[in-house]
Amino acid sequence: MIERTPILNMVTYFIMIFGLLLILGPFWMIFTASTQSLAQVNAVPFNLLPGTDFVHNLQAAWHRANLGPAMLNSLIMALLVMVGKIVLASISAFAIVYFRSPLRHVFFWLVFMTLMLPLEVRVVPTYNIAADVFEPVRWLIQTLTGIELSLQWNLLNSYSGLVLPVIATATGTFLYRQFYMTLPDELTEAAKMDGARPLRFFIDILLPLSRTNMLALATIMFVYAWNQYLWPKLMTTEADYQTAMVAMTTLVPNINSLPEWNVSMAGALIIMLPPLIIVAALQRWFVRGLVSTEK
Amino acid sequence: MAEINIRNVRKSYGRTQILHGVDLDFKSGEFVVILGPSGCGKSTLLRMIAGLEEISAGEISIDGTVVNNLEPRDRGCSMVFQNYALYPHMNVAANIGYALKVAGVPRAERDRRISETARVVGLEEMLDRKPAQLSGGQRQRVAMGRAIIREPKVFLFDEPLSNLDAKLRVQMRVEIRRLHKRLSATSVFVTHDQVEAMTLADKLIVMNKGHVEQVGTPLEIYHRPRTRFVGTFIGSPAMNFFDSTIAPSGKFVLLDGIQIAIDPVLGRDNADNAVSAGIRPEHCRLVKAGTANSVPATVDFVEELGSGRNVHVDIDGTIFAVSGDESQLFETGATVGLQLPSEHIHLFSRDTGLRLDDAPALKHNTNQSTVAA
Numbered sequence: 001m002i003e004r005t006p007i008l009n010m011v012t013y014f015i016m017i018f019g020l021l022l023i024l025g026p027f028w029m030i031f032t033a034s035t036q037s038l039a040q041v042n043a044v045p046f047n048l049l050p051g052t053d054f055v056h057n058l059q060a061a062w063h064r065a066n067l068g069p070a071m072l073n074s075l076i077m078a079l080l081v082m083v084g085k086i087v088l089a090s091i092s093a094f095a096i097v098y099f100r101s102p103l104r105h106v107f108f109w110l111v112f113m114t115l116m117l118p119l120e121v122r123v124v125p126t127y128n129i130a131a132d133v134f135e136p137v138r139w140l141i142q143t144l145t146g147i148e149l150s151l152q153w154n155l156l157n158s159y160s161g162l163v164l165p166v167i168a169t170a171t172g173t174f175l176y177r178q179f180y181m182t183l184p185d186e187l188t189e190a191a192k193m194d195g196a197r198p199l200r201f202f203i204d205i206l207l208p209l210s211r212t213n214m215l216a217l218a219t220i221m222f223v224y225a226w227n228q229y230l231w232p233k234l235m236t237t238e239a240d241y242q243t244a245m246v247a248m249t250t251l252v253p254n255i256n257s258l259p260e261w262n263v264s265m266a267g268a269l270i271i272m273l274p275p276l277i278i279v280a281a282l283q284r285w286f287v288r289g290l291v292s293t294e295k
Numbered sequence: 296m297a298e299i300n301i302r303n304v305r306k307s308y309g310r311t312q313i314l315h316g317v318d319l320d321f322k323s324g325e326f327v328v329i330l331g332p333s334g335c336g337k338s339t340l341l342r343m344i345a346g347l348e349e350i351s352a353g354e355i356s357i358d359g360t361v362v363n364n365l366e367p368r369d370r371g372c373s374m375v376f377q378n379y380a381l382y383p384h385m386n387v388a389a390n391i392g393y394a395l396k397v398a399g400v401p402r403a404e405r406d407r408r409i410s411e412t413a414r415v416v417g418l419e420e421m422l423d424r425k426p427a428q429l430s431g432g433q434r435q436r437v438a439m440g441r442a443i444i445r446e447p448k449v450f451l452f453d454e455p456l457s458n459l460d461a462k463l464r465v466q467m468r469v470e471i472r473r474l475h476k477r478l479s480a481t482s483v484f485v486t487h488d489q490v491e492a493m494t495l496a497d498k499l500i501v502m503n504k505g506h507v508e509q510v511g512t513p514l515e516i517y518h519r520p521r522t523r524f525v526g527t528f529i530g531s532p533a534m535n536f537f538d539s540t541i542a543p544s545g546k547f548v549l550l551d552g553i554q555i556a557i558d559p560v561l562g563r564d565n566a567d568n569a570v571s572a573g574i575r576p577e578h579c580r581l582v583k584a585g586t587a588n589s590v591p592a593t594v595d596f597v598e599e600l601g602s603g604r605n606v607h608v609d610i611d612g613t614i615f616a617v618s619g620d621e622s623q624l625f626e627t628g629a630t631v632g633l634q635l636p637s638e639h640i641h642l643f644s645r646d647t648g649l650r651l652d653d654a655p656a657l658k659h660n661t662n663q664s665t666v667a668a
Contacts, residue, residue, distance in 0.1 A: 186380035189347050194394040194441070195368035204393070208384045 034058070034265035041262040053262065060260075061251055061267035066239070070247035073162075074226055075274065077243055080163040081225035082218050089172030089217065090210065094202055096173070097180040098188070108177070115170040119231055126165050127234055130155040161235045162243070166228065172217050179213045180206065215285035223275045244271045297358035297371065297448035297481050298323050299344065304353035306339050306505075313339050315505045316353070321498070324479045326472075330492040331502035332528070337485045338453055340502075344483060345451050346370050358448060373442040374451040378458060379434045381426040381441075387413070388422040391440040398445075408444055415474070416440040432463045439471075443478060450475075452484040456491060468494060489529050493517070501525050521650050523643040526573045532605055532616035534573045538645060541568050548572055548642075551611045553590045556637040561652050569645040577618040578639035581606060581625070582632040589632025594625045608633060 028048070033041050036051035061067065095101075096108045119126065129135065134151040142148055155161030183206075191201045207214075232243040248271055251264040279286070299321040306314040314336045321327045329337040342348040344355055346367035354361055362370050373394075381390050389396075392409045400408070413419045416436040426434055435455060442450060452471070456464045472495055475482050486492055492499055493513045501508045501516060501524075509521040520526035526534040539548035539555075545562030547554040548570065555572070582589050592608035592615065606619045608631060615633060625631065642651040 184378065184380065186376045186378060187382070189345075189367075189374075190376060190380035190382070190441075191393075192347065192367045193345065193372070193374045194445075195397045196393075200397060204397075205382055205384075211384075 030265045030268055033262055034269050036262050038258065038260055038262060041265075042259055054266070057262050057266035058270065060263045061270060064263065065247040065250050065267055066242075067244060067247060067267065067270060069240070070242050070244045071271070071274070073241060074244040074271075076159060077162045077228075077232070078222050078225040078274075080159065081167055081228075082221045084163055084167035085169045085172050085221045085225075086214055086217055088167055089169050089176045090207065090214070091202075092173050093176030093180055094206065097177055098198065111170050111173050113170075114168065119166060123230065123234065130161050130165050130235065155235070157236055157238045157241050159241070162232055162241065166225070166231060169221070172221065175213060175217055176210065179210055183209065212285050212288045215282050216288070219279055219282045219286040222278050226275050299449065299481060299483070300354075300356045301340075301344075302354040302356075304340070304343065304350060304355060306336065306343065306348065306351045313505055314351075317505075317507055319500065319507065319510065321481055321483065323481055326475050326482045326484065326495060326497045327500065328484045328486060328492045328496035328498070329500045329502060330486060330489060330528075331508075333487055334504075335502045336505040337487075337502050341374075341451050341453055341483060341485045344370075344449070345372050345374050347374075371448040372451055373445050373447040373449075374453065375435075375438045375442050375455040377454045379426075379438040379455075381434060381437055383426055386423050386425055387418055387429070387437050387440075390426065390437050391418075391444055394441065394445045412440045412444040415443065415477075431459050432467065435459065435463075435467055439474065443474070447480060450478075450480050450482040452482065454486055455484075456486070457488070464491075471495065489531065493529075501528060503528070519650070520573075520641065523571050523573065523648040526641060526643070530575055532576050532618075534575050534641070535579065535615045536571050536573045537610075537613050538569070538571055541565050541570055541642075543567055548640075550590050550635070555590075555635050555640065556588075557640055557642065558637060558652070561642065565642070565651050568651070570651065571643045571645050571648075573641040573643065574635050574639055576605065576616040578636060579615060579617040580634040580636070581608070581617055581619055581623060582634055584630045584632050586632045586634070589634045592631055592633045594627050594629045594631060596627055597625055 029046070032048055032050050033046075034057050035054040036047065037053045040047060040051050040053075092107075092111065096104050096111075101107075131154060133153040133155060134149075138149050138151055155164065187205065188201065191205055196204065227245065228243070229245045232241075233246050236242055236246065248264075248267055251260075251267040253259045253261065253264065299319075301317055301319040304314060304317045305312065317336075317340060329340065331337045339348055343350050344357075346362065346365060350363050354363060356362060357370060357372070382393065385393065388406075388409050391412055392405050395405045395408060409422070410419065413422055416439050418433065418436050418440060421429065421433060421437075426437065429437065438455065455471075456467055459467060468491060471484075484491075484495055496513050498510065499513045499516050500510050503524050509516055509525045511519075511521075516525060517529055520529065520534075523536070527536070537550050539550060541548055541557070541562050542554075543566050545557075545564070545566040546559050547556050547562070549555070550572075557572075584591055590610055592610045595607040595609045595614060597607070597619075598605040604619050606617045606623075606625055608615050608617060610633065617633070619625070643649060644651060
């Protein structure tokens, strides 16, 4: 629809620019704060112009929070979570869409219901399981047979602990299910006639076709995993497994320390960088995967 | 090359029956066309042969082996789908060769067979393209290449030409026929297009509402439709029908009060029967009004075809289509005479819809039931 309405156009632009400022404003404040010295950042009123201490603040943040290893830990965790979520989502949606099991709707709705149970809600039981993975198995075997086993597997302070409990994803499963449902049945039938068994069909046909979908999911899930705070905080007590988000807390000033907000903001900028790069690199796919499916 | 035998095959979804006991035998190397209106169960039958649809009751065997419980890959059939169903992310070569890749055929042999197949279907120049970069006819060729590379015992075609434009359709029809001659595998082709059916078939099967109406060569079916339905379904314009009763003498039926002579032997055996009499448009003759043995009719409208014209005339509310030749000109609204030659009149029972003199078709039926028993 093309309309010539100068006044309406101006109003539209005004609203859009206002929205943009609302979103960008805080970022600008983070940036300027990270460039100022301790005295400047605590001045009232706050100075919106950049200062000269940017590099110094970045270095201070990097060393004080030990961001090098922490960023690496975060990267490993986020990539593993991302891959895990994609693998799990694509496979479970495959099972739900392509297998005529009588219980598939039940399973789908069970998965769907977990949308209502985010990690924060189930954090205590999830922690229990992570701290003692075989507890339910031991209990089951003991109740059934009376045999007491001493199986132990503890996920605390490990990458599996950071990753495994959070890779189940209702969003991803749902996204994949919608994608599979847009594919024509004849594609499946053609593959059947060509002799492909289900797994072969999944690997040769479905996965390559879901590329845009997969990249969209990868973007969302990487950012999600990178931004995790609560779970890594619970799971890791050793500095070796500390993630960037957790490390960031050491930069936040407390009652007994100097109000070095310039350093915390510099740290925030560093930590923000990897998700920004991922989104920038994948945004074309991200939008395409969410908006439409490739033919 | 393989025989296909279909024994009392039924299909139902819950309580709805789609196929009500179908018995058919396809000879090895035959080109069989299944023709019928949409919803008659023809595609379902084809998909049951392919193994894509479960068989509710009865038995299908290919080359003597009952295939009811075999997976599609073990039946030795390949199929061409209506919308081609090409793999969008693979190029033409990969599409054609996918079955071989799945079967674990070594690369060198696979490439050799792909280029050989591409030559047969005329796609040598296109092997690197993706399906999205191909025209409808080329996609159709890829689908056929994919079907023939496996050297199957049976080819199944599920309305493969219905997405093509008229010109391409004629061309692909010829190509399919040529391909069949060359490969001589048993082929089953499902369509709702009677021209496709007539031109392609060695054996034509007409289906309606889950029943087989008639089996025969295209000419047999055209000239001796076994039921009223087959008569109406095949031929364009469709066969003209009027309801009447055979006179006690058995010599004629009445149309608008005028006696139309019929085969006297047939008439004598069926005297006083309520019948539906049919005659094809090309067998009707238009004459001057008042000519002896003609029924007065009003010209309703005229369709010009170039090579001739279809004249639609009205007799007391019943419309008759007549294939006129170009020498005769008729004005809309003019009164003419319509002659219906007795040797071209088909008589069907009004109760059962069956042809009255259905000797050959009846024999066919009894044959089948003895085999089935």
